[in-house]
Amino acid sequence: MKNNPKVEIITIGDEILIGQIVDTNSAWMASQLNKEGFSVFQITSVSDNENHITEAVDAALKRVDIVLLTGGLGPTKDDITKQTLCRYFNTELVFNSSVIDTINRLFPATKNGINELTYSQAYVPKNAIIIQNATGTAPITWFDVQDKVLVSMPGVPSEMEWVMLHEILPRLAKRFNTPSLLHKTVIVEGYAESALAIKISDWENNLPACIKLAYLPAIGIVKLRLTGNLPDKVLLEKTIDIEIEKLRAIIGSSIIATEDIPLELLIGELLKSKKMQLATAESCTGGNIARLITSIPGSSAYFKGSVVAYSNEVKEAVLGVSKELMVERGAVSQPVVEQMAQSVLRLTAADVAVATSGVAGPDGGTPDKPVGTVWICVCTKDKLISRKYNFSTFRDRNITRASLAGLSMIKEILVNC
Helix, strand or coil, X not given: CEECCEEEEEEECXXXXXXXXXXXXXXXXXXXXXXXXXXXXXXXXXXXXXXXXXXXXHHHHHXXXXXXXXCCCCCCCCXXXXXXHHHHCCCCEEECHHHHHHHHHHCCCCCCCCCHHHHHHHEEECCCEEECCCCCCCCEEEEEECCEEEEEECCCHXXXXXXXXXXXXXXXXXXXXXXXXXXXXXXXXXXXXXXXXXHCHHHHHCCXXXXXXXXXXXXXXXXXXXXXXXXXXXXXXXXXHHHHHHXXXXXXXXXXXXXXXXXXXXXXXXXXXXXXXXXXXXXXXXXXXXXXXXXXXXXXXXXXXXXXXXXXXXXXXXXXXXXXXXXXXXXXXXXXXXXXXXXXXXXXXXXXXXXXXXXXXXXXXXXXXXXXXXXXXXXXXXXXXXXXXXXXXXXXXXXHHHXXXXXXXXXXXXHCC
16 A cells, blocks of 8 residues: 555636636535545646546656546536546446446436436446446546556536545545545734734744644735644644744734634634624625625524614614714714624623724825724623724725624634623
8 A cells, every 4th residue: 555645636617717606526525534634636628638637647657656636527428528438548438337327316307218318328338346426417537547546527516526525535444554644724803914924934934844834824814834743643743832822822802713714603612602692783894794704504592683773873763873973973983883793782682792893994094094994892781892993095994894793703702601
């Protein structure tokens, strides 16, 4: 059995290269392979062209141990993967009655029987191992190439995912020895990527040799991905956990999560565990916090509702914010955003509420409240946090960063409830 195999994923289809569809297959496959300890060396996308496919396959087999192809296995003329692989491996297509039996079980034939194009799916490369497709018509072909493997799978995500989980990964695990490979993500807020790198440079420089660190910046946050590689999985998990605790001692509360999940999902879990419900009163974020919270299935269990009070008139009429206060202090101010949060808490009978008010831009800024100025308040019946943020001059980024800051403040108050 070969140790530490490298994998290349090749996705085939003009529709990927012209942007008609997004290649989600590669991302899903890479995540599953990593869980099993397989290292993905390269991901390649090629067109429905025989020369292009042949060149990609030939190059991949020279640099990796496992080549996984998806796409081009349909019955129509534009699907040429099967024929191309036959020519590449100097073999021919032969009829396989088991494929027809599988198709008949999955899709009971109509009174006119299986059409000729579907019937053609039963012609498979002669010298390949044929794996039946339990969810579609195109069978999977597995080629043994000396000490290497090439597998051709359908491009339909549901079909590819089923065969990867139930057939390909188990077979690869028997064929190759893989080390324990573990990814752990730490989500950090309040730092630009470069500032964070400077802050944690000593910690990074002293990481064990078995752990690699990658910076993944996004709007408002930086994800730190620690990737460990050791034969002993238990020891690897313990080693990474120790390093995360060392990191926590350096940047403390700037760490908002130690797993790669959306903050809105983490907040939902917290709300459910504490049997609390959330409401939002949003101005500059325009309902984006509510959108994020309700994007999680089952959020009706912990989300009460939202008031998008974009105008001062709605802030006054619906949320009861003092008109005199808005004239005196402005809508983008600490007392106004606090009144918004406390009011929506009462209106919805929620347990926790968040409110935002700011200058998203690109216009509307003043010398004392430039574009990017945002006030956020989170409160419960007996606790209140309000903070001023100064973001950027870009409207979309300001909305995203304000939403993430609001979610982070919700998490902060929930943890202490």
